[in-house]
Amino acid sequence: ILNVEQSPQSLHVQEGDSTNFTCSFPSSNFYALHWYRWETAKSPEALFVMTLNGDEKKKGRISATLNTKEGYSYLYIKGSQPEDSATYLCAFGANNLFFGTGTRLTVIP
């Protein structure tokens, strides 16, 4: 079992604020790092799959960076909106993904 940790556990921000969360994972035997957004009562939505050290990916106001040598990834949300409220999960591994416990984001209008 691989240890994937996310911080913070939960976060409340005001609408319009920018925010970021951290995912840390084992730095040896790296395969890929996945980010998902999971809204209540919906399917987890794939945001990014990151594979190369130094990777930066962007989707609208959300972006992510990857450092495989030190074993961490950051997810950034610029100008948070209420619809960004969700749990953000990262997962590490090959076919069998090891998930963190997630960061629960609440954006206050």
Add this chain to the structure above:
Amino acid sequence: DTGVSQDPRHKITKRGQNVTFRCDPISEHNRLYWYRQTLGQGPEFLTYFQNEAQLEKSRLLSDRFSAERPKGSFSTLEIQRTEQGDSAMYLCASSLGLRRSQETQYFGPGTRLLVL
């Protein structure tokens, strides 16, 4: 909607009963995965299939659990003699299955099981 679908969405059962869940992956996806999420935890890997072949099983998958994908399309997950500790969200995902790893896994909405 052509995403991953799961049935049922909710299941309440009594301890000792058998339950079966179904997952329909995105069509043309060769790989299918099962995960389980308990309260306060992230999803935990249970097993995955490449077409009809079950390629990997987690140690979490006790002998009361069995998964099948008989024709390489939909999959079923059966839990025999359910226990209260089996109460969880059971998630299914699928991916193209063309690469060894690093593929996006697309998730269904899950089946929430409550064992009384």
